[in-house]
Amino acid sequence: xxxxxxxxxxITAAKAEQRRLDRADADRRRDxxxxxxxxxxxxxxxxxxxxxxxxxxxxxxEKKRRQAERAETLTAxxxxxxxxxxxxxxxxxxxxxxxxxxxxxxxPMLLPLPLAIEGxxxxxxxxxxxxxxxxxPGWVRWLLRGLVALxxxxxATINYGYGTSLEGLTPSDAQTAxxxxxxxxLLGPLLFEVRQWVSTLSAKTGGGxxxxxxxxxxxRRRHHRTVAKVADRLLSAATFNSxxxxxxxxxxxxxVHGTDKPGxxxxxxxxxxxxxxxxAAARRPSETDLRERITAGLRDxxxxxxxxxxxxxxxxxxSQVAAQMPPAQKKPTKKPSPPRRSKGDTxxxxxxxxxxxxxxxxxRTVTAKTGE
Numbered sequence: 001x002x003x004x005x006x007x008x009x010x011i012t013a014a015k016a017e018q019r020r021l022d023r024a025d026a027d028r029r030r031d032x033x034x035x036x037x038x039x040x041x042x043x044x045x046x047x048x049x050x051x052x053x054x055x056x057x058x059x060x061x062e063k064k065r066r067q068a069e070r071a072e073t074l075t076a077x078x079x080x081x082x083x084x085x086x087x088x089x090x091x092x093x094x095x096x097x098x099x100x101x102x103x104x105x106x107x108p109m110l111l112p113l114p115l116a117i118e119g120x121x122x123x124x125x126x127x128x129x130x131x132x133x134x135x136x137p138g139w140v141r142w143l144l145r146g147l148v149a150l151x152x153x154x155x156a157t158i159n160y161g162y163g164t165s166l167e168g169l170t171p172s173d174a175q176t177a178x179x180x181x182x183x184x185x186l187l188g189p190l191l192f193e194v195r196q197w198v199s200t201l202s203a204k205t206g207g208g209x210x211x212x213x214x215x216x217x218x219x220r221r222r223h224h225r226t227v228a229k230v231a232d233r234l235l236s237a238a239t240f241n242s243x244x245x246x247x248x249x250x251x252x253x254x255x256v257h258g259t260d261k262p263g264x265x266x267x268x269x270x271x272x273x274x275x276x277x278x279x280a281a282a283r284r285p286s287e288t289d290l291r292e293r294i295t296a297g298l299r300d301x302x303x304x305x306x307x308x309x310x311x312x313x314x315x316x317x318x319s320q321v322a323a324q325m326p327p328a329q330k331k332p333t334k335k336p337s338p339p340r341r342s343k344g345d346t347x348x349x350x351x352x353x354x355x356x357x358x359x360x361x362x363x364r365t366v367t368a369k370t371g372e
Contacts, residue, residue, distance in 0.1 A: 084195040091188025092118065095159055098181050102162045114155075121151035125192045132200045145193065152189045156182040227252045284363060 099114030124147040131141045163178030221228040230252035235243055250260065257265045 080198075081195065084191050088188045088192050091184050091191070092122070095155060095181065095185035095188070098159045098162045099155055102158055114158075117151055117155050117158075121148050121155065121189050122192075124148040124151065125189050125196075128193065129196045132196060148189050148193065152186050156185040159185050224253075227256050230255055 096114060096118050099118065100111065103110035103113045124144045127144040128141055128148070131144060159181035160178040163181040164174045166174055166177055169177065227249065231245070231248045234248040234251055235245065238248070250262070253262060254260045259265070259269070
């Protein structure tokens, strides 16, 4: 009976433990799902935040781009170019109808003539711009300009005749209408040609730095004509664009003057050496100055005549050491004691000796610097 009871208790405990483990496993799975859901929500929020940030950056970039475009549109050059094109279009619209009415009044078959005359003027004007762009010879540009003037002048004559022959106008009004039509006809090609001339001139002159560069090049070639000729020969002898202009100039300078330092010539090198030598000589005191300084120092010395009381026997080997040592005894009876210094036992150097020593040290220093 007891064994059966123990078995039952063990089974009950095992089932309870299993239920506990199942609940713990379920709680763990629920926590994992919740954690995964939270992480997914956090990633979505971060992604949405990044997308919103990107959208805001795109809007700011687009705003800056539009501001830059407006600023570029409102510049003087842009207003001039676009305004000129607008005036040219207005001139064409004002001059072409009068020509059409004039030729159609003569005969409907003459309708293509005004289109051909006006078109010829504008095509030749565009040809001038193309010649400037391609760098064609000057006579080509002037030939095209002559054709533009011929076509525009013929069209202006026709418009002037049409304006003065309008019915229902007083003579003064008819004269004004004719002059206005002729002026409008000539104004378009003239403005277009001026615009093209200004654009070409701006491209050639460039900014302030480019103007300074061209001015410097002209001044350098004017001051150093021989070097410029040699540099031109080197550039013409080399393959196209294989030798930079500055490198050719450096080589030409070394060929002409024998030095690779820009601006230096043999004459300037000699002048530099002479100046350095003169400076070193000016810094080195002369013998007369040295003699005068020594003499002045000797005059300042207080000479003391020797007497029987201040005569000190010294050795010839070293005056300084002998003045500090006591007189040696012939037969020392005991171990000699080391010498002791006392105030006034060493004679002072004279002023002349100090002056001579200072001048000698200064001369050696100047000589060493000059030798370097």
